[in-house]
Amino acid sequence: MLSGKSAKFWLLQVLGWFPYLLLQLLFRVEDPPNFLFEHLLFAASLTLLALPGSLVLRAVYRTRSAWLGGELKWLALVVGVSLAVALGVDLGHHTLLWSLASLRKAFVPLAEDQPLFARAPLLFITYVTWSLLYLALSRQERLARAELSRQELAVALREAELQSLLAQLSPHFLFNAINNIRALILKDAESAREMLGTFADLLRYQIDSNKAALVTVADELTVVHAYVALMRLQLGKRLQYEERIHGASLSRMTPKLSLQLLVENAVKHGLSRTSSPGVLRLEVDAGESHLRMVVSNSGRLGDTPPESGLGLLNLKKRLALAYGDAARFSLLQEGEWVVARINIESTP
Numbered sequence: 001m002l003s004g005k006s007a008k009f010w011l012l013q014v015l016g017w018f019p020y021l022l023l024q025l026l027f028r029v030e031d032p033p034n035f036l037f038e039h040l041l042f043a044a045s046l047t048l049l050a051l052p053g054s055l056v057l058r059a060v061y062r063t064r065s066a067w068l069g070g071e072l073k074w075l076a077l078v079v080g081v082s083l084a085v086a087l088g089v090d091l092g093h094h095t096l097l098w099s100l101a102s103l104r105k106a107f108v109p110l111a112e113d114q115p116l117f118a119r120a121p122l123l124f125i126t127y128v129t130w131s132l133l134y135l136a137l138s139r140q141e142r143l144a145r146a147e148l149s150r151q152e153l154a155v156a157l158r159e160a161e162l163q164s165l166l167a168q169l170s171p172h173f174l175f176n177a178i179n180n181i182r183a184l185i186l187k188d189a190e191s192a193r194e195m196l197g198t199f200a201d202l203l204r205y206q207i208d209s210n211k212a213a214l215v216t217v218a219d220e221l222t223v224v225h226a227y228v229a230l231m232r233l234q235l236g237k238r239l240q241y242e243e244r245i246h247g248a249s250l251s252r253m254t255p256k257l258s259l260q261l262l263v264e265n266a267v268k269h270g271l272s273r274t275s276s277p278g279v280l281r282l283e284v285d286a287g288e289s290h291l292r293m294v295v296s297n298s299g300r301l302g303d304t305p306p307e308s309g310l311g312l313l314n315l316k317k318r319l320a321l322a323y324g325d326a327a328r329f330s331l332l333q334e335g336e337w338v339v340a341r342i343n344i345e346s347t348p
Contacts, residue, residue, distance in 0.1 A: 013051065319344075
């Protein structure tokens with residue numbers, strides 16, 4: 001079975017040489033539209049011999065493409081090889097007609113009417129045209145393959161950088177969870193055991209999706225709920241959690257640990273720094289061409305905005321790598337709320 005590339009080549013061959021066959025018939029017709037058998041035989045035999053000639057040209061160009069450089073060298077090669085093949089095909093056709101004439105006298109007029117190398121000029125022009133088209137299409141195909149390879153390499157490098165940034169983030173998150181459990185063991189063993197189960201869920205999320213730089217919002221919400229449960233055992237009634245999740249957003253993709261990082265940041269830099277109760281609010285909604293995620297907490301930004309911290313700088317880089325200019329992140333003081341927003345446009 002022919003591959004897609006081979007099938008395309010042969011389709012173009014047939015489509016390209018069929019007009020040549022018709023042209024030869026027109027040259028041979030004496031009283032149109034009376035197409036005699038001899039005329040058809042002449043045109044068909046010449047075309048069938050000319051077609052393999054183009055395969056010879058193709059083989060020569062593919063062999064030379066690795067080392068031949070410069071337009072003048074290529075032009076000289078095209079002219080020289082096209083002329084040689086044209087003369088060879090004409091000689092072969094001339095020999096074929098005289099062979100048929102020796103077998104059947106009816107073909108003698110046809111052979112006599114075909115002087116040696118009479119068809120070579122048209123064949124030469126045809127082969128030069130074929131060569132230029134073939135080389136142009138081949139060059140375009142090579143450029144397309146090179147561009148595809150470049151894009152694949154860029155994606156691979158981007159994915160590698162995303163993984164590198166994710167690897168930097170994960171230990172920070174895990175160590176915080178371990179420290180929380182360690183601090184609670186002596187105070188409340190039962191709560192500490194509960195936290196260990198929650199921590200196991202968090203570890204499972206880390207391990208099972210370790211190779212995924214992007215995850216669904218639903219996956220992120222699972223780890224956020226585990227994290228909130230973990231922190232509630234530590235902060236108690238000081239942490240009031242609210243969420244509003246649009247159903248269409250659950251299947252959308254977001255950088256791994258993005259929501260968890262924003263929630264952790266709100267707790268660490270906001271709610272845990274005061275003895276008063278605080279509210280943590282999570283909102284996620286999605287439209288046909290956007291995903292919006294908002295984490296807000298009651299309180300105020302400090303003198304050193306948490307946006308300058310390693311975790312959020314890491315998140316910004318991952319958003320830029322995954323979505324480019326289509327993703328925006330902001331952390332602002334809005335009245336009595338500290339609001340972190342992630343907006344991603346054109347999300348599939």
